[in-house]
Amino acid sequence: MSQDPARAHDTTHSHETARGIDAAAVLDVDPLIDDPKTRIVVCCGSGGVGKTTTAAALGLRAAERGRKVVVLTIDPARRLAQSMGIDALDNTPRRVKGVDDSADGELHAMMLDMKRTFDEIVEAHADPERATAILNNPFYQSLSAGFAGTQEYMAMEKLGQLRAREEWDLIVVDTPPSRSALDFLDAPKRLGSFLDGKLIRLLTAPAKLGGRAGMKFLNVGMSMMTGTLGKLLGGQLLKDVQTFVAAMDTTFGGFRTRADATYKLLQAPGTAFLVVAAPERDALREAAYFVERLAAEDMPLAGLVLNRVHGSGAAQLSADRALAAAETLDLTAGPAEHLTADPVEHLAAGPAEPGADPAVAENLDEARIVDQSGGKAGLRNSPDTYGSSESPATQTTVPEAPAPDAGSPAADRTTAEGAGTDDPTVEHDRTVEQLTAGLLRLHAERMQLLSREQRTRDRFAARHPEVAVAEVAALPGDVHDLAGLRNIGERLAAGTSPTGAA
Amino acid sequence: MSRLQVVSGKGGTGKTTVAAALALALATEGKRALLVEVEGRQGIAQLFEAQALPYEERKIAVAPGGGEVFALAIDPELALLDYLQMFYKLGSAGRALKKLGAIDFATTVAPGLRDVLLTGKACEAVRRKDKRGRFAYDYVVMDAPPTGRITRFLNVNDEVAGLAKIGPIHNQAQAVMRVLKSPETAVHMVTLLEEMPVQETADGIAELRAARLPVGRIIVNMVRPSILDETDLELTREAPRTAIAKSLSAAGLGGARRGGVAERLVEPLLTQADEYAERHALERDQRAVLQGLDLPLHELPLLAEGMDLGGLYELAKELRQQGIS
Numbered sequence: 001m002s003q004d005p006a007r008a009h010d011t012t013h014s015h016e017t018a019r020g021i022d023a024a025a026v027l028d029v030d031p032l033i034d035d036p037k038t039r040i041v042v043c044c045g046s047g048g049v050g051k052t053t054t055a056a057a058l059g060l061r062a063a064e065r066g067r068k069v070v071v072l073t074i075d076p077a078r079r080l081a082q083s084m085g086i087d088a089l090d091n092t093p094r095r096v097k098g099v100d101d102s103a104d105g106e107l108h109a110m111m112l113d114m115k116r117t118f119d120e121i122v123e124a125h126a127d128p129e130r131a132t133a134i135l136n137n138p139f140y141q142s143l144s145a146g147f148a149g150t151q152e153y154m155a156m157e158k159l160g161q162l163r164a165r166e167e168w169d170l171i172v173v174d175t176p177p178s179r180s181a182l183d184f185l186d187a188p189k190r191l192g193s194f195l196d197g198k199l200i201r202l203l204t205a206p207a208k209l210g211g212r213a214g215m216k217f218l219n220v221g222m223s224m225m226t227g228t229l230g231k232l233l234g235g236q237l238l239k240d241v242q243t244f245v246a247a248m249d250t251t252f253g254g255f256r257t258r259a260d261a262t263y264k265l266l267q268a269p270g271t272a273f274l275v276v277a278a279p280e281r282d283a284l285r286e287a288a289y290f291v292e293r294l295a296a297e298d299m300p301l302a303g304l305v306l307n308r309v310h311g312s313g314a315a316q317l318s319a320d321r322a323l324a325a326a327e328t329l330d331l332t333a334g335p336a337e338h339l340t341a342d343p344v345e346h347l348a349a350g351p352a353e354p355g356a357d358p359a360v361a362e363n364l365d366e367a368r369i370v371d372q373s374g375g376k377a378g379l380r381n382s383p384d385t386y387g388s389s390e391s392p393a394t395q396t397t398v399p400e401a402p403a404p405d406a407g408s409p410a411a412d413r414t415t416a417e418g419a420g421t422d423d424p425t426v427e428h429d430r431t432v433e434q435l436t437a438g439l440l441r442l443h444a445e446r447m448q449l450l451s452r453e454q455r456t457r458d459r460f461a462a463r464h465p466e467v468a469v470a471e472v473a474a475l476p477g478d479v480h481d482l483a484g485l486r487n488i489g490e491r492l493a494a495g496t497s498p499t500g501a502a
Numbered sequence: 503m504s505r506l507q508v509v510s511g512k513g514g515t516g517k518t519t520v521a522a523a524l525a526l527a528l529a530t531e532g533k534r535a536l537l538v539e540v541e542g543r544q545g546i547a548q549l550f551e552a553q554a555l556p557y558e559e560r561k562i563a564v565a566p567g568g569g570e571v572f573a574l575a576i577d578p579e580l581a582l583l584d585y586l587q588m589f590y591k592l593g594s595a596g597r598a599l600k601k602l603g604a605i606d607f608a609t610t611v612a613p614g615l616r617d618v619l620l621t622g623k624a625c626e627a628v629r630r631k632d633k634r635g636r637f638a639y640d641y642v643v644m645d646a647p648p649t650g651r652i653t654r655f656l657n658v659n660d661e662v663a664g665l666a667k668i669g670p671i672h673n674q675a676q677a678v679m680r681v682l683k684s685p686e687t688a689v690h691m692v693t694l695l696e697e698m699p700v701q702e703t704a705d706g707i708a709e710l711r712a713a714r715l716p717v718g719r720i721i722v723n724m725v726r727p728s729i730l731d732e733t734d735l736e737l738t739r740e741a742p743r744t745a746i747a748k749s750l751s752a753a754g755l756g757g758a759r760r761g762g763v764a765e766r767l768v769e770p771l772l773t774q775a776d777e778y779a780e781r782h783a784l785e786r787d788q789r790a791v792l793q794g795l796d797l798p799l800h801e802l803p804l805l806a807e808g809m810d811l812g813g814l815y816e817l818a819k820e821l822r823q824q825g826i827s
Binding site for chain 1: 512513514515545648650661665666667668696697698699701702726727729730733734737738741742745746749750752753754755767769770771772773774775777778780781784806807808809
């Protein structure tokens with residue numbers, strides 16, 4: 001738990017005010033990205049939650065609000081990279097064109113090339129001869145091509161470099177697509193401590209150590225170990241490792257020191273973490289782990305960005321009610337041969353008297369009063385008359401009434417099209433009812449999705465009521481250009497999904 | 503039918519779920535399947551609503567028809583100590599190694615060693631036989647790393663074999679590679695009908711093929727139901743709103759008059775239909791891209807109630823019906 005009194009206060013506060021996500025603080029990203037004291041924003045979270053998109057959208061928004069921003073992406077999807085014009089992977093920040101610079105901001109973006117980053121460190125710190133030796137070492141080549149931890153380490157290394165250049169006043173970092181969101185915090189330390197650690201010292205100077213008196217115990221352990229490793233890896237690999245480490249060690253100061261420095265940067269006041277998730281169980285579980293870990297490490301969490309949240313403009317209509325209504329319409333609109341005695345009876349008892357349905361009374365309470373007069377006619381007619389013959393039922397919904405108040409071109413077109421068939425009225429009418437039933441089913445699916453998302457969010461909020469949340473409404477499609485990113489940025493800044501998912 | 507079934511896919515596509523459903527599907531009719539987890543997330547245990555898995559094969563579910571699913575979460579550290587014990591009878595010396603950071607080195611930092619241990623353990627389970635000479639498991643299903651890393655993960659043995667030119671690691675790496683590149687193995691890709699996962703799937707398959715790793719099937723997960731067809735979608739653009747309002751009203755949803763309850767539902771419902779139409783068109787395009795990849799294509803429905811154990815059996819049944827086992 002954090003020692004930060006402000007955070008402790010927040011926690012109690014949200015506990016007191018209410019339960020559930022509705023009460024959770026809304027994360028306001030604009031003050032965060034506008035604040036000149038914010039220098040680094042780290043976007044983290046599990047794979048597939050839109051981390052990179054969030055980082056890019058946030059960077060664009062900050063730039064258009066006047067900051068000089070660089071976005072460091074790790075492994076962006078091709079189209080997303082193209083949307084920022086950085087499909088060329090060259091490890092250097094490039095200015096993004098098409099950004100609105102009326103507020104004097106700039107957006108730069110780059111993709112991490114981890115091998116290049118590693119090579120650059122070597123080249124910068126070793127004399128040419130030694131650098132060549134390292135770069136050609138087989139062990140180095142495997143290590144830099146990106147095995148466990150290298151990508152994370154290099155991302156942090158790059159972040160440190162960008163920060164040190166003081167060229168940008170805001171750096172937005174995306175984190176590597178790791179198996180767990182925590183990897184990028186741990187991997188650099190691991191690699192750093194390995195490269196500086198006991199083991200490597202033993203490996204690099206076995207002869208020297210072995211020859212010393214009084215080191216018998218260590219000697220035994222060491223020779224057993226190098227022996228085992230040698231057997232395991234093959235002697236030549238061990239030798240490659242030894243050569244590599246010796247070369248690295250003498251050319252520049254410890255890896256661990258560098259890793260530690262970057263780690264401290266992450267704890268510094270100008271850094272803010274955004275945990276990114278989607279309203280799905282696994283993603284939010286990872287997010288919760290991350291929130292806990294950040295607190296334990298005293299790393300400043302700004303809040304949770306919840307991507308792809310669904311909403312509905314008709315949230316007052318529940319899934320159950322929508323499905324029931326769709327069924328009613330199916331029966332009304334269904335072909336004659338389906339109208340056996342059974343469903344007709346059902347109809348007469350059911351929706352003919354909507355007022356009697358407790359669900360209606362509950363869901364549509366307030367509106368019920370208003371529409372008594374208007375709705376009644378249609379409701380009364382349709383099922384009652386339906387039992388007698390087919391045509392009256394269809395007539396009740398024939399656009400006779402619509403005609404006066406809806407002289408829209410669309411209405412005319414439909415009628416005109418229907419006129420081509422044998423019985424235009426029936427044909428048209430049925431289709432509208434079937435369509436309406438479809439719309440209701442679609443709505444029911446949406447409402448089920450909504451309540452599932454709500455449940456997962458509630459679970460997270462119950463566990464972490466102190467975390468401010470910004471919800472980003474789901475888009476039907478993907479982001480391909482700056483306009484798309486801008487749109488995401490707007491949704492992000494709005495904080496709650498505009499269609500009222502809550 | 504390949505005995506080692508590797509399941510990969512972009513993050514967030516539900517790899518673990520599909521791997522588990524596949525294991526259940528393969529285990530029907532009295533077969534034994536081992537479900538292997540390699541990334542230490544304990545996703546399998548959570549899916550089967552079980553306690554966290556130890557480094558030990560244990561029965562986790564019974565499949566219809568008497569089959570059994572076993573699960574194993576491979577811990578690379580323990581796998582290495584196991585391995586050392588097996589080959590070198592290290593005993594307590596293993597602990598000394600750990601203290602010196604050698605185990606940590608081998609399992610987290612050393613290039614590829616971790617992956618070698620993980621794939622090595624899975625291949626060992628594939629080849630293992632019981633006393634009567636029958637395979638211990640009919641199938642081994644691996645919940646593998648995501649698309650972006652799968653080729654390197656599976657191919658790492660090749661690289662390690664090149665790096666460690668002699669010694670047991672070299673031999674082990676080569677043996678594993680023989681299994682992974684044979685028809686005994688099939689690598690499946692899980693995707694969603696969205697642009698980014700589909701693109702990654704296509705890229706991933708190209709990489710696997712370039713590395714000569716056997717690609718199996720494409721499994722599209724979480725396919726949303728088809729609710730409105732083309733005719734419906736056309737109608738949403740043409741149908742008079744008042745007629746829809748009347749229709750809603752007739753279904754008992756309030757007044758169709760302007761400002762009435764039913765009337766006020768029309769706009770949002772049509773908006774949702776528009777969104778559906780947009781997604782529908784995107785999905786159709788993405789499906790076409792997947793079909794162009796020329797691999798068996800399967801689709802699993804999105805479960806309305808979210809994923810639980812019952813849903814897992816449902817998906818397994820779906821996979822069986824689609825002839826995946």
